Amino acid sequence: MFGPAMAMPTVVIMVLLGAYPVLQGIYETFTNASLGGKSHFIGLSNYSSLLSDGSFGTVVWNTLLWTVVGTAAALLVSTALALLLAQPRRNAAFQLLWIVPWAMPQMTLAIIFLWLYTPLVGFLAGWAQHFGIVFPALLAQPHLALWAVLVPAVWSTYSFGMLFIHAALLGVDPQLVEAARIDGCSVFQQFRLVKLPLIGSVVRVVALLDFLWLFNQFAVIWIMTEGGPGNSTQILGSYAYYEAFMVRNVGLATTVGAVMLMLLLAFVVVFLFLARKTYGGLGVSR
Amino acid sequence: MSAQVLSAAPAVAVVLPSKRTAARARRDMVRSAGYYTLCMLVTLVVLSPVILVVGSSFKSSHSLFAVPPAVFPSSPTLASYQALFDTTPFLRNIVNSLVVGIVVSAVAVLVGTAGGYAIAREKFRGRAIIRIGSLVWYMFPPMLIMIPLYLEFSQVGLVNNDLGVGVAFLTFTIPFSVWMMTAFFQQVPYELDEAAWLDGASKWATLWRIALPIARPGMAACFVTAFMMTWGDYLYSVTLLSSGSTYTVGAGLNSLIGTVGIAYGQLLAGTVIVLVVPIGILAVGRKWFTRGLVSGALK
Structure with a gap:
């Protein structure tokens, strides 16, 4: 009984703090639960009201833009910096300095960018004024706010992937790259034709982790805009929070959470299906 | 490592110095300088949020809103803390x-x-x-x-x-x-x-x-x-x-x-x-x- 005894604390906590709240939450999607009120079973009403709610479409669209563009941007930065780090001339000090954003709590990056962006008195506005430019209120403009908020989110996302891709690049046989160079491949071709296929599986894992990270993002959005103006920066995570603690409609909030779960599962299943040839599931052994 | 592959040529060159190897060494130095400059620039960008927040946390309430805002205050103060x-x-x-x-x-x-x-x-x-x-x-x-x-x-x-x-x-x-x-x-x-x-x-x-x-x-x-x-x-x-x-x-x-x-x-x-x-x-x-x-x- 040694094994089960050792695993017991994990199982107990997993049931109490993982399975139980999730099942409770899924149950609440079928009720009209509110903060501090009685709840009744109302069937699928929460789901139908979400679907008929015009802002929900906006939120789903924002989530899609946010995660896809964010993941692409983070991957691009991660790969570019990893390639720089993997140069023969490399210096380990840069690697340490470039993972500092990973160690920074997300809320600190959000607060710093909130201050940088502040109109009139913020840091960027101050310099804009110095050069006689009016600095736009980035976070108050519906078509700009999402991208402005995405910047600190990507900032806090890229370093972890950079470490992974860097480690993978160091595993690429330099003779292959050298052979490609002698055969006349440009630096870009050396990357696209030799390095990228070899580190592809790691890049895919990084893409999955970046995606999950951005999909579950809350702190950056809530600190900078609380989802506004309007719903222009509202993604599913912040929308669930908004419904639960601003509108106090717990039933609808957990329904948003359940939709997140379904989208996440669908995405992970599709991802594992697409990646099934390169490695077995998430076990990630190269 | 490609470094070893590349360094094979200069090792021979030490014995037989020539104009070509001197040019190569110079080109290598320029490339190194370029590489490190790029890395320094990236470091500056990557750390800019930290640098800016640390600098500005030591400003007085007056200099925090000065135009143009300095990165580091000329007279640091712990007033904000x-x-x-x-x-x-x-x-x-x-x-x-x-x-x-x-x-x-x-x-x-x-x-x-x-x-x-x-x-x-x-x-x-x-x-x-x-x-x-x-x-x-x-x-x-x-x-x-x-x-x-x-x-x-x-x-x-x-x-x-x-x-x-x-x-x-x-x-x-x-x-x-x-x-x-x-x-x-x-x-x-x-x-x-x-x-x-x-x-x-x-x-x-x-x-x-x-x-x-x-x-x-x-x-x-x-x-x-x-x-x-x-x-x-x-x-x-x-x-x-x-x-x-x-x-x-x-x-x-x-x-x-x-x-x-x-x-x-x-x-x-x-x-x-x-x-x-x-x-x-x-x-x-x-x-x-x-x-x-x-x-x-x-x-």
């Missing part, structure tokens, strides 16, 4: 975060080490479920855990209570530590444990005398990472805590972002304090963070 500690219970919040974070991380490491050892070493029904379950749990939308948890906590008096926020922190530190310690024990050769059993040691003795001493660096890394996760928490702290005396640093910082106006000096000073801890940990444990982090996660 003074105001932060005078007008808010931020010192108390730091203590709360430290206590809750250390206790939670210790619990997470203990549970994770036991669970990880069991999953990696023992064969029993359901261990695959625990392993996959911890990963799925970790990737779950936190909202779907947090909202029901909040309702439960409000019924048993765990809202606005540091014990409650500590329990809530277990929802992300436990799956992380179980996953990480499992990966760690899987890297430790199974033969070590086997040798102890063959010599007649019980399973408890094997764990105590063989596995735990080997696992110590893994446990330390797990503790530190779990602590950094709790220190940087925003969601649970902001939701569960509602008064200055119970705030962790996350909730404390959040309370400085008022709806009416923001006291930027205090907010930036608080942000710097919150940054010092994880960046300090990163600097001290730099070897592990640049190597162990990746190897642990990839294997």
